[in-house]
Amino acid sequence: MCLAIPSKILKIKENNIAEVDTLGVKREVSLDLMPEPVKEGDYVLIHVGYAMGKIDEKEALESIEVYKMLAEAAANEEYEIDPEKLVNEDGPLLYKPPREENE
Amino acid sequence: MSKLTLKDLYFKFRDPKAMKALASLIEKEALKLKEPLRVMEICGGHTHTIMKYGLKQILPKNITFIHGPGCPVCVMPKERIDHAIILAKQKDVILATLGDMIRVPGSNGSLAKARAEGADVRALHSAFDVLKIAQENPNKKVVFFAIGFETTTPMTAALMERAFKEGIRNIYYHINHVLVPPPMRAIMDSGEAKINAFIGPSHVSVIIGAKSYEFLTKDYNTPVVVAGFEPVDVMESILMLIRQKNEGRCEVEIQYKRATTWEGNLVAQEMIKKYMEVRDTFRWRGLGDIPKSALKLKEEYSEFDAEKIWKDILPNDPIDDHKLCICGEILKGLKTPLDCKVFGKACTPQNPLGSCMVSDEGACNAYYRYAR
Numbered sequence: 001m002c003l004a005i006p007s008k009i010l011k012i013k014e015n016n017i018a019e020v021d022t023l024g025v026k027r028e029v030s031l032d033l034m035p036e037p038v039k040e041g042d043y044v045l046i047h048v049g050y051a052m053g054k055i056d057e058k059e060a061l062e063s064i065e066v067y068k069m070l071a072e073a074a075a076n077e078e079y080e081i082d083p084e085k086l087v088n089e090d091g092p093l094l095y096k097p098p099r100e101e102n103e
Numbered sequence: 104m105s106k107l108t109l110k111d112l113y114f115k116f117r118d119p120k121a122m123k124a125l126a127s128l129i130e131k132e133a134l135k136l137k138e139p140l141r142v143m144e145i146c147g148g149h150t151h152t153i154m155k156y157g158l159k160q161i162l163p164k165n166i167t168f169i170h171g172p173g174c175p176v177c178v179m180p181k182e183r184i185d186h187a188i189i190l191a192k193q194k195d196v197i198l199a200t201l202g203d204m205i206r207v208p209g210s211n212g213s214l215a216k217a218r219a220e221g222a223d224v225r226a227l228h229s230a231f232d233v234l235k236i237a238q239e240n241p242n243k244k245v246v247f248f249a250i251g252f253e254t255t256t257p258m259t260a261a262l263m264e265r266a267f268k269e270g271i272r273n274i275y276y277h278i279n280h281v282l283v284p285p286p287m288r289a290i291m292d293s294g295e296a297k298i299n300a301f302i303g304p305s306h307v308s309v310i311i312g313a314k315s316y317e318f319l320t321k322d323y324n325t326p327v328v329v330a331g332f333e334p335v336d337v338m339e340s341i342l343m344l345i346r347q348k349n350e351g352r353c354e355v356e357i358q359y360k361r362a363t364t365w366e367g368n369l370v371a372q373e374m375i376k377k378y379m380e381v382r383d384t385f386r387w388r389g390l391g392d393i394p395k396s397a398l399k400l401k402e403e404y405s406e407f408d409a410e411k412i413w414k415d416i417l418p419n420d421p422i423d424d425h426k427l428c429i430c431g432e433i434l435k436g437l438k439t440p441l442d443c444k445v446f447g448k449a450c451t452p453q454n455p456l457g458s459c460m461v462s463d464e465g466a467c468n469a470y471y472r473y474a475r
């Protein structure tokens with residue numbers, strides 16, 4: 001019931017309706033509950049016919065990068081995984097302090 | 104950094120290699136834990152993930168998951184399920200509801216049974232579809248039996264907004280929307296489940312914001328990590344909780360940063376406030392009466408409130424569950440489905456005795472699928 005699925009906005013239509021793609025399945029959803037403007041190509045979470053939130057691309061990519069680094073570190077058994085070493089230009093990746101609002 | 108793809112959003116968060124790496128980090132950190140971690144995943148979606156990906160098996164022994172009451176179908180008391188069935192059987196009524204509700208047993212059969220007997224029951228994929236049904240059936244009364252936590256509540260409010268805007272006045276609302284924080288407080292107050300950490304729900308938090316769990320750190324000294332629904336999300340969240348314990352911190356942290364903020368979705372929050380208000384009390388299956396734990400329509404929309412319009416035929420007396428069903432204890436975090444004598448025997452998803460076996464988010468359903 002609380003599952004919202006990531007989808008990509010294909011087209012924005014009349015009446016605040018958007019056409020989205022969910023891994024190959026196309027459907028129409030309402031944007032009435034979106035807290036911020038969205039455009040084609042954005043990723044949103046879809047729940048029972050509504051887009052309920054935007055997916056932050058930067059945050060998603062960062063998580064993916066951490067997991068990739070972690071997986072690589074684990075694959076190389078001589079290398080002890082040291083979370084402190086997982087850093088990028090913004091600082092440590094795995095244990096970041098909570099994001100400042102409206103950053 | 105490369106560009107994000109839709110596939111990444113699914114599969115990179117299920118990557119077995121990342122899960123393994125996180126498991127080895129967790130193992131090391133967990134050795135330093137002063138006391139075992141008893142973590143409640145409040146949301147049934149997380150229970151599903153934990154069972155489906157076997158997270159219990161890859162985590163160290165001093166980490167125990169306690170399954171929470173975050174399954175909207177599971178916590179509906181029988182008398183309210185009966186409301187849906189009674190309403191569906193009224194002349195000129197079409198009863199519309201989301202997904203699992205159709206198969207949940209009330210005191211005498213389910214909506215599915217009522218439908219087989221001739222009632223007009225519609226299972227919806229989108230709350231939006233109610234508008235179409237109402238427009239196509241102007242002479243009927245369409246009752247929207249609304250269930251769900253804060254994830255789904257704004258959709259009901261948005262539906263009302265659209266209906267009024269388009270002048271559709273033959274939709275009536277039976278509101279069963281429940282709130283997540285009050286049962287968390289009730290479970291901590293009772294103290295029986297001995298929980299010392301929480302995994303916060305994913306999509307409820309997208310709406311209400313991580314700030315809604317601050318009372319758990321302040322009043323109960325219990326840390327919370329708001330986690331995404333994918334297995335890697337849950338693993339990372341466990342690691343974050345252990346880190347908090349080992350460093351002597353007690354905070355609300357967000358692992359699910361790609362979709363959750365501290366404040367949540369303000370548009371959705373406003374939409375809910377416009378149409379609904381908090382009930383004085385609501386009876387939860389298993390947990391009993393919890394003050395201020397659910398919503399109802401505001402007074403000014405009484406003429407669309409199915410509970411008021413049909414109040415003479417909708418009894419509110421508590422109805423006991425099947426006497427062999429221990430869903431109540433499971434929802435309180437005191438037992439697991441494997442403790443139930445009829446689990447997988449007299450009670451299966453095809454023939455459920457209790458609603459915890461019906462819904463994808465119910466603990467019994469998840470155990471039936473993944474842990475038999």
Ligand code: SF4
Nearest residue numbers: 428429443450457467
């Ligand atoms: S297995 Fe069935 S009867 Fe047993 S607790 Fe779960 S839902 Fe109830």
